[in-house]
Amino acid sequence: xxxxxxxxxxRKLLRLALLLIAVAIFSFVLISLSPIDPIDAYVxxxxxxxxxxxxxxxxxxxxxxxxxxxxxxxxxxxxxxGNLGTSIIFNQPVSTVIGSRFQTSLQMLAIxxxxxxxxxxxxxxxxxxxxxxxLDRAIRFYAYTxxxxxxxxxxxxxxxxxxxxxxxxxxxxxxxxxxxxxxVTVWQRLHHLILPAATLxxxxxxxxALHTRQKLIEVLNSDYVLFARAQGESLVGIIRHHGLxxxxxxxxxxQFASLSELFGGSVLAEQVFSYPGLGKATVEAxxxxxVPLLVGxxxxxxxxxxxxxxxxxxxxxxxxxxxxIGKSS
Amino acid sequence: xxSVQDLNITFTLYGRGLxxxxxxxxTQLDLDVxxxxxxxxxxxxxxxxxxxxxxxxxxLPDNAQVSGKMLFKGEPLxxxxxQDLRGKAIALIPxxxxxxxxxxxxxxxxxxxxxxxxxxxxxxxxxxxRTFARYRLAAIxxxxxxxxxxxGMARRVLVSTAVVSQAELVIADEPTPGLHPDVVTExxxxxxxxxxxxxxxxxxxxxxxxxxxxxxxxxxxxxxxxVEIAHAQDFSNNKIRHPYTQALWRSLPQNEFxxxxxxxxxxxxxxxxxxFSDRCPWVTQECRLDRPPFLQVRGxxxxxxxxxx
Ligand code: SF4
Numbered sequence: 001x002x003x004x005x006x007x008x009x010x011r012k013l014l015r016l017a018l019l020l021i022a023v024a025i026f027s028f029v030l031i032s033l034s035p036i037d038p039i040d041a042y043v044x045x046x047x048x049x050x051x052x053x054x055x056x057x058x059x060x061x062x063x064x065x066x067x068x069x070x071x072x073x074x075x076x077x078x079x080x081x082g083n084l085g086t087s088i089i090f091n092q093p094v095s096t097v098i099g100s101r102f103q104t105s106l107q108m109l110a111i112x113x114x115x116x117x118x119x120x121x122x123x124x125x126x127x128x129x130x131x132x133x134x135l136d137r138a139i140r141f142y143a144y145t146x147x148x149x150x151x152x153x154x155x156x157x158x159x160x161x162x163x164x165x166x167x168x169x170x171x172x173x174x175x176x177x178x179x180x181x182x183x184v185t186v187w188q189r190l191h192h193l194i195l196p197a198a199t200l201x202x203x204x205x206x207x208x209a210l211h212t213r214q215k216l217i218e219v220l221n222s223d224y225v226l227f228a229r230a231q232g233e234s235l236v237g238i239i240r241h242h243g244l245x246x247x248x249x250x251x252x253x254x255q256f257a258s259l260s261e262l263f264g265g266s267v268l269a270e271q272v273f274s275y276p277g278l279g280k281a282t283v284e285a286x287x288x289x290x291v292p293l294l295v296g297x298x299x300x301x302x303x304x305x306x307x308x309x310x311x312x313x314x315x316x317x318x319x320x321x322x323x324x325i326g327k328s329s
Numbered sequence: 330x331x332s333v334q335d336l337n338i339t340f341t342l343y344g345r346g347l348x349x350x351x352x353x354x355x356t357q358l359d360l361d362v363x364x365x366x367x368x369x370x371x372x373x374x375x376x377x378x379x380x381x382x383x384x385x386x387x388x389l390p391d392n393a394q395v396s397g398k399m400l401f402k403g404e405p406l407x408x409x410x411x412q413d414l415r416g417k418a419i420a421l422i423p424x425x426x427x428x429x430x431x432x433x434x435x436x437x438x439x440x441x442x443x444x445x446x447x448x449x450x451x452x453x454x455x456x457x458x459r460t461f462a463r464y465r466l467a468a469i470x471x472x473x474x475x476x477x478x479x480x481g482m483a484r485r486v487l488v489s490t491a492v493v494s495q496a497e498l499v500i501a502d503e504p505t506p507g508l509h510p511d512v513v514t515e516x517x518x519x520x521x522x523x524x525x526x527x528x529x530x531x532x533x534x535x536x537x538x539x540x541x542x543x544x545x546x547x548x549x550x551x552x553x554x555x556v557e558i559a560h561a562q563d564f565s566n567n568k569i570r571h572p573y574t575q576a577l578w579r580s581l582p583q584n585e586f587x588x589x590x591x592x593x594x595x596x597x598x599x600x601x602x603x604x605f606s607d608r609c610p611w612v613t614q615e616c617r618l619d620r621p622p623f624l625q626v627r628g629x630x631x632x633x634x635x636x637x638x
Binding site: 223224228241320321322325 | 386416423427428430474477
């Protein structure tokens with residue numbers, strides 16, 4: 001079994017390397033073809049004060065006069081040594097920016113991930129156990145509606161209701177304005193991430209609820225549940241002893257695999273709430289032509305989503321006895 | 330202990346729109362089992378054998394309507410009473426390991442069965458240990474998952490579920506499918522043992538030979554009805570009454586090995602009168618008028634008006 005898992009991880013790492021190389025090529029080609037001029041983007045408003053000669057010097061220093069292939073190799077070499085460059089808008093190394101921004105996002109993402117998972121699972125179980133009832137229909141209606149509504153729209157709606165009308169949640173940001181970072185309390189932080197996390201949870205619930213419902217219905221129609229009923233097990237007992245055991249694994253897998261949607265959703269939600277996380281940084285980098293930061297985020301998100309999928313695959317390997325033990329014997 | 334009289338099971342099927350179809354899958358089914366006795370229920374697939382088991386346990390799907398009389402220890406077996414009795418007084422031994430939760434240790438599952446029958450947790454644990462020892466299942470088997478069991482072990486685990494529940498009536502649904510002959514014999518002996526301990530045992534099978542190894546009586550099902558309830562020795566004594574039973578017997582390899590021509594009618598195309606009339610070699614005009622009632626012929630009930638000839 002140890003060997004099996006080691007080989008599995010090795011294979012996955014190889015795939016990851018291929019994926020990152022592909023991402024590198026795509027990013028490079030796309031950005032080379034884009035109308036953004038790196039020197040313009042770097043110099044920004046001071047543009048008028050530079051002479052064409054000075055421009056040429058910068059271009060030479062940066063190697064912009066080299067052919068595309070050479071530039072790609074040079075860039076790849078920097079990448080491989082871990083140097084993602086310097087963010088133009090933050091004037092800090094890209095890795096530092098991503099690191100600190102991701103930390104801000106992480107709390108919100110983690111909360112949204114946990115809540116959407118737990119809530120979705122619960123809704124799926126209720127709907128599946130009472131399949132066909134009005135409760136089931138209501139849950140399905142909710143899930144289908146939410147699955148079809150755009151993130152920013154849900155975010156705006158929440159903002160309007162809870163921050164503008166009811167005034168119980170802050171209107172923006174991760175901390176109260178005018179308060180020093182070290183003076184911000186945990187409660188203030190939580191208070192600020194409620195709405196963005198709620199937005200992502202409300203939407204994230206749909207997929208897992210529908211999936212769990214389907215899976216539970218399958219389980220309830222299985223032979224082993226029929227046998228459990230023949231032994232006098234009640235519906236609640238069946239769900240407790242057999243249902244959860246058999247739906248938790250697919251649910252967990254789905255939830256890890258949905259990290260990509262969560263991440264994508266955070267870009268929009270953070271924008272609406274001006275929540276200074278990685279998602280907002282993405283939008284800023286794109287709007288202000290911060291190419292190094294944008295490429296850095298592309299790499300980071302590829303890694304993030306890949307890790308989610310890897311964990312999803314790995315849970316099966318480790319948790320499902322049919323795979324875990326079945327392989328060794 | 331158990332008596333089933335004139336059982337009918339009808340399914341309501343919903344077609345397109347509001348169209349409904351009634352499908353009667355069991356008609357005039359009879360069976361009785363006494364304590365200490367093995368009654369085999371024999372018939373081809375689709376003859377209603379498993380449905381009978383599900384009806385006794387009250388686990389038919391919601392769209393099934395049941396009529397007729399079912400008595401357990403003299404009291405009517407209503408749906409509520411089924412719910413109280415199943416897992417306690419009445420136990421099912423399922424067909425295959427597919428009836429166990431694939432993600433749960435088998436020991437835990439058998440223990441759950443014992444707890445459902447009313448034992449406390451420690452008592453259930455002790456009952457599992459005792460029963461596994463009785464069936465020569467090592468202690469580590471308790472910590473295996475169903476997919477890790479060999480065919481023989483799986484059988485013994487499934488029989489254990491009925492034993493730990495202390496049930497008085499055990500229904501074994503097709504317990505010997507595709508098993509090694511040694512395992513078949515072993516399983517059948519386990520069932521016989523249960524009867525010797527005073528339990529009533531219903532052995533549902535399509536395998537007459539297996540049934541005759543341990544059964545006291547054999548109920549032959551055809552197209553959802555009981556055509557005959559013979560004594561086990563009637564088969565070798567050439568006393569079996571119904572033409573279908575005789576045909577089944579003749580089709581065995583050690584006998585004449587003649588297969589029965591034609592096939593069992595489907596529930597939506599049952600013949601008028603006797604359900605066997607479209608295949609019966611003795612059929613007369615009279616057979617097509619009414620469903621034959623149970624007649625006592627040579628000491629046992631049979632649904633054939635010409636059985637005494
Ligand atoms: S009743 Fe008639 S058709 Fe039916 S089994 Fe007897 S002889 Fe055959």
